[in-house]
Amino acid sequence: xxxxxxxxxxxxxxxxxxxxxxxxxxxxxxxxxxxxxxxxxxxxxxxxxxxxxxxxxxxxxxxxxxxxxxxxxxxxxxxxxxxxxxxxxxxxxxxxxxxxxxxxxxxxxxxxxxxxxxxxxxxxxxxxxxxxxxxxxxxxxxxxxxxxxxxxxxxxxxxxxxxxxxxxxxxxxxxxxxxxxxxxxxxxxxxxxxxxxxxxxxxxxxxxxxxxxxxxxxxxxxxxxxxxxxxxxxxxxxxxxxxxxxxx
Amino acid sequence: xxxxxxxxxxxxxxxxxxxxxxxxxxxxxxxxxxxxxxxxxxxxxxxxxxxxxxxxxxxxxxxxxxxxxxxxxxxxxxxxxxxxxxxxxxxxxxxxxxxxxxxxxxxxxxxxxxxxxxxxxxxxxxxxxxxxxxxxxxxxxxxxxxxxxxxxxxxxxxxxxxxxxxxxxxxxxxxxxxxxxxxxxxxxxxxxxxxxxxxxxxxxxxxxxxxxxxxxxxxxxxxxxxxxxxxxxxxxxxxxxxxxxxxxxxxxxxxxxxxxxxxxxxxxxxxxxxx
Amino acid sequence: xxxxxxxxxxxxxxxxxxxxxxxxxxxxxxxxxxxxxxxxxxxxxxxxxxxxxxxxxxxxxxxxxxxxxxxxxxxxxxxxxxxxxxxxxxxxxxxxxxxxxxxxxxxxxxxxxxxxxxxxxxxxxxxxxxxxxxxxxxxxxxxxxxxxxxxxxxxxxxxxxxxxxxxxxxxxxxxxxxxxxxxxxxxxxxxxxxxxxxxxxxxxxxxxxxxxxxxxxxxxxxxxxxxxxxxxxxxxxxxxxxxxxxxxxxxxxxxxxxxxxxxxxxxxxxxxxxxxxxxxxxxxxxxxxxxxxxxxxxxxxxxxxxxxxxxxxxxxxxxxxxxxxxxxxxx
Numbered sequence: 001x002x003x004x005x006x007x008x009x010x011x012x013x014x015x016x017x018x019x020x021x022x023x024x025x026x027x028x029x030x031x032x033x034x035x036x037x038x039x040x041x042x043x044x045x046x047x048x049x050x051x052x053x054x055x056x057x058x059x060x061x062x063x064x065x066x067x068x069x070x071x072x073x074x075x076x077x078x079x080x081x082x083x084x085x086x087x088x089x090x091x092x093x094x095x096x097x098x099x100x101x102x103x104x105x106x107x108x109x110x111x112x113x114x115x116x117x118x119x120x121x122x123x124x125x126x127x128x129x130x131x132x133x134x135x136x137x138x139x140x141x142x143x144x145x146x147x148x149x150x151x152x153x154x155x156x157x158x159x160x161x162x163x164x165x166x167x168x169x170x171x172x173x174x175x176x177x178x179x180x181x182x183x184x185x186x187x188x189x190x191x192x193x194x195x196x197x198x199x200x201x202x203x204x205x206x207x208x209x210x211x212x213x214x215x216x217x218x219x220x221x222x223x224x225x226x227x228x229x230x231x232x233x234x235x236x237x238x239x240x241x242x243x244x245x246x247x248x
Numbered sequence: 249x250x251x252x253x254x255x256x257x258x259x260x261x262x263x264x265x266x267x268x269x270x271x272x273x274x275x276x277x278x279x280x281x282x283x284x285x286x287x288x289x290x291x292x293x294x295x296x297x298x299x300x301x302x303x304x305x306x307x308x309x310x311x312x313x314x315x316x317x318x319x320x321x322x323x324x325x326x327x328x329x330x331x332x333x334x335x336x337x338x339x340x341x342x343x344x345x346x347x348x349x350x351x352x353x354x355x356x357x358x359x360x361x362x363x364x365x366x367x368x369x370x371x372x373x374x375x376x377x378x379x380x381x382x383x384x385x386x387x388x389x390x391x392x393x394x395x396x397x398x399x400x401x402x403x404x405x406x407x408x409x410x411x412x413x414x415x416x417x418x419x420x421x422x423x424x425x426x427x428x429x430x431x432x433x434x435x436x437x438x439x440x441x442x443x444x445x446x447x448x449x450x451x452x453x454x455x456x457x458x459x460x461x462x463x464x465x466x467x468x469x470x471x472x473x474x475x476x477x478x479x480x481x482x483x484x485x486x487x488x489x490x491x492x493x494x495x496x497x498x499x500x501x502x503x504x505x506x507x508x509x510x511x512x513x514x515x516x517x518x519x520x521x522x523x
Numbered sequence: 524x525x526x527x528x529x530x531x532x533x534x535x536x537x538x539x540x541x542x543x544x545x546x547x548x549x550x551x552x553x554x555x556x557x558x559x560x561x562x563x564x565x566x567x568x569x570x571x572x573x574x575x576x577x578x579x580x581x582x583x584x585x586x587x588x589x590x591x592x593x594x595x596x597x598x599x600x601x602x603x604x605x606x607x608x609x610x611x612x613x614x615x616x617x618x619x620x621x622x623x624x625x626x627x628x629x630x631x632x633x634x635x636x637x638x639x640x641x642x643x644x645x646x647x648x649x650x651x652x653x654x655x656x657x658x659x660x661x662x663x664x665x666x667x668x669x670x671x672x673x674x675x676x677x678x679x680x681x682x683x684x685x686x687x688x689x690x691x692x693x694x695x696x697x698x699x700x701x702x703x704x705x706x707x708x709x710x711x712x713x714x715x716x717x718x719x720x721x722x723x724x725x726x727x728x729x730x731x732x733x734x735x736x737x738x739x740x741x742x743x744x745x746x747x748x749x750x751x752x753x754x755x756x757x758x759x760x761x762x763x764x765x766x767x768x769x770x771x772x773x774x775x776x777x778x779x780x781x782x783x784x785x786x787x788x789x790x791x792x793x794x795x796x797x798x799x800x801x802x803x804x805x806x807x808x809x810x811x812x813x814x815x816x817x818x819x820x821x822x823x824x825x826x827x828x829x830x831x832x833x834x835x836x837x838x839x840x841x842x843x844x845x846x847x848x849x850x851x852x853x854x
Contacts, residue, residue, distance in 0.1 A: 012295070050443050077272035081450040091470070092440040095462035097737045105459075109451035110270060123261035137738045139469055157450060158268050189260045279588045282580040290578065293621065320626050324533050327693060330826075337826060340833035348840040355837070357622055365527065372702040378695070379702055387529040388624065396622035404620055419551065420612070426567030427574070427612050428620070434571050456582045461730030464576060468600065468731070469739055471568040478568075 001026045007056035016042040018218040029187045032196040034213030035239040040196040044165050048085040084159035088166045090146040094138035106157040124152040144175040161192040180205050214238045275452040287439045294432045297404050307506035309406035310413050315510045316398045323390050328520040332386050339393045354396045362389040438467050526628040530701040532691045540630025546638050550604040569609035591727035595644030595669040602744035603645040610637035635676040644672025669728035670721045677716035684708040
């Protein structure tokens, strides 16, 4: 479904992605691992069409995604409906006055009538355990609540692929568990899941395959999650764990 | 390969289990893209100036700032074509030692300003017999180029500090300096927000103004928050309310050269206006 | 609404700058009173907010975009004095660092956008809001304040433009700066602002105001004393002047063209483009006749050589820059 071939990208003279080759099939649950600055976020932005590669090709269901194509509004809109992105910074994702409006934004754009929109908003809020939050103001919610609302907004579009950039950052343990379970359920329901993180605790639960980035912005390994988590030397090399780490 | 969840029978909403068959309606919402592009240009300008090292061959900031201001004033006052051409030659010579990318962006701005003015003044050519807008266009070309040369070859905090020599109070300089930093921080925030807006704008947006006001309103709230945080941080470091701008200025050969050229231009200007 | 350089004479610029000095001084003093000295860095936040706001493209019908200034909005949120300083700093940055032009015109631009716009807008807002104490009344206040603030500011700009050809002409009567007299500049500037830019400003202000009223009602500036009726009257009169001037605009026109009728035709003047070439800009004509200015010919040759060298280097660099693979655009 998604095919990246020889992708390279640099920003203001600095290399951010180097010779990335990656194939992701429909329904997979993969995780991007790597230290800060290794290129995970950049790759996620590329997958969502926010940036375009300097070299290499990005194929989506056999069709090449280029900057030119994304400049066509009809194509871009359809593309953005199919692949949803949860940003690392939830603050930037929320720009409406009420939670209801925030989640309703996507469905309304898609031309649904209000009863349909209401159904979606209620369903998404229930899924995230935030029933009753409709009239609250996104800006004043706690970090965990904001993250959940951000996810709800993206789910309301019903994308095929869900991309999450460090979704567990700054969340308390209970919320982390809740979100992990939700991600599993979403994957069961057929959504392709691409998550990036540098925290190893729940990686095994939310993915079956892990792509490991190294500090030179290229891919070090692309294997079954448990295999990668078991390769302690590799984890140390890529700065995911320190030299005193022992497998749990 | 999908995972098996150990959980419960809570079912997902029906609509989530099927693919959307969605074909978007067309909508004219270029305002998001244009805002994004505009912001990106600004942010890249701000970022590029912070890594500028003081060049050995470059004059010091106060000399450059005063020189540029003098140049702008003289250009505004001159009625002599030859003075204008001399100024433009001098500026183009300065421009020619810069990198291709910088050259093209400065030229774009200068020609753009001149062309825009030419269009604005075109009706006057028909209204007034014998009128020519070429002089104003040339002056604008020169002025925009001079200012851009200054801002692209000097660190902005140095430029702000140099304003002290034009008798601008320290408080304003401090505000100017912090504004530049905030533009970067808040600008990046807004940029990401506009990108998030764009990604969720999957169809016809019947409430564009509401969306834009959400972005601007959230920007305001964020800026209020940042102000509070900065204020607390400054207090914690013993700040008591005094703003003093300290500039260490080294005077070198480049400065003497720079000054000589500008004094020369001034003399030339005076000579031409008497002649 | 930004006035570029070279449209206003240096003396006009100096006068407008001088007019702003008391405004700035009072604003700084007032802001210092209202915020403790330590909180003054917050002005930087206001300025960056003002700067970024001016950058947003605001959607207009037909898919085009425009820009708003947001001066009245700032005054409602931060108070008119803080708004004045914020817009001033934002304009300074635009002119000096982002090379937008408007260095000499800085005083005039500040007068229009950092003084007239926020103060008049805020005055109207307070006046209406205090007398119509309903939620609808507040919205009306925001609409009237932002609309008239912008329209009157545009009128000021139009006047600054329009007096140039009356006051500043050269020996042959050609206008040195803005060539449009008041009869042209006033309708040309005020009407588009009344019909388009004003509406954009109102929409921009009202929507953001609504958003913030919902999400952060405490963030608004609370002004002290109630406005006196006389100020409201004054503000109202000021707001009606654009209409009055437009109606009587033709009367001003005669004054401008009278001078123009005296323009000497058929003569040559120092290096200016001769009559009859008004419809075409001949490049050769830019190079003056050296002997007239009394300079030795050598100087002319050296100058053109330097100019040629500079242009060649620039062209060469640009071409080699283009030959490299172009980067794809980012969204």
